[in-house]
Amino acid sequence: MDSNDLVVMINGAVYFTDPPGRRVWYVSPSGVKRVVADGFRPNGVIAWPRGETLVVTDGDDPHLLTFRIEADGSLSHRDAYYRPLQMPVGRDRPGSDGMTMDDEYRLYVATAAGIQMFDPTGRLGGTILKPEWNKPVSNIVFGGERFDYLYATCGDKVFRRKVKPAGKPYFLRGVAKYTLAAEVDGDRIFLAHGLLGELTS
Numbered sequence: 001m002d003s004n005d006l007v008v009m010i011n012g013a014v015y016f017t018d019p020p021g022r023r024v025w026y027v028s029p030s031g032v033k034r035v036v037a038d039g040f041r042p043n044g045v046i047a048w049p050r051g052e053t054l055v056v057t058d059g060d061d062p063h064l065l066t067f068r069i070e071a072d073g074s075l076s077h078r079d080a081y082y083r084p085l086q087m088p089v090g091r092d093r094p095g096s097d098g099m100t101m102d103d104e105y106r107l108y109v110a111t112a113a114g115i116q117m118f119d120p121t122g123r124l125g126g127t128i129l130k131p132e133w134n135k136p137v138s139n140i141v142f143g144g145e146r147f148d149y150l151y152a153t154c155g156d157k158v159f160r161r162k163v164k165p166a167g168k169p170y171f172l173r174g175v176a177k178y179t180l181a182a183e184v185d186g187d188r189i190f191l192a193h194g195l196l197g198e199l200t201s
Contacts, residue, residue: 005017
């Protein structure tokens with residue numbers, strides 16, 4: 001078992017991706033682990049704010065997968081919902097990775113082409129070019145006092161950009177069920193919504 005990205009649900013359950021094993025794992029609030037999706041190369045993972053849908057990236061495919069989250073934590077109704085992802089010139093795979101979502105439920109995904117934005121219906125709305133042309137964007141999150149700065153990791157640097165939409169953490173939106181996105185690095189876990197404005201470009 002390996003681990004890459006994870007998302008923590010309000011009930012304490014965790015979903016995490018295992019790219020080498022080509023699996024998505026579920027850890028119940030009591031600590032029981034099981035595979036809930038497989039057969040593709042998962043990378044980034046995020047849940048919709050109300051916790052009803054899981055979104056998973058596959059850096060090899062030109063779409064993002066969605067799954068319905070069932071009461072027991074299992075996943076159903078797999079669908080290539082967010083599509084198509086833009087491909088960088090000269091490449092045949094998008095390199096999609098980390099994701100975040102704004103207050104209007106638009107989804108942003110870090111890719112080799114830049115930060116791609118999808119509206120709630122799954123249609124591509126545009127792409128923010130990456131800050132360093134020869135390096136992929138790997139993770140993104142909203143931060144700042146009003147959560148209207150978009151932070152992005154690109155290569156060995158962290159960049160930020162002032163944007164019109166805001167992306168408050170789910171627990172500040174008045175949503176009954178929320179999630180926290182996180183990145184796993186060895187034994188360390190970094191909660192994505194912990195990046196609240198202390199970083200500079």
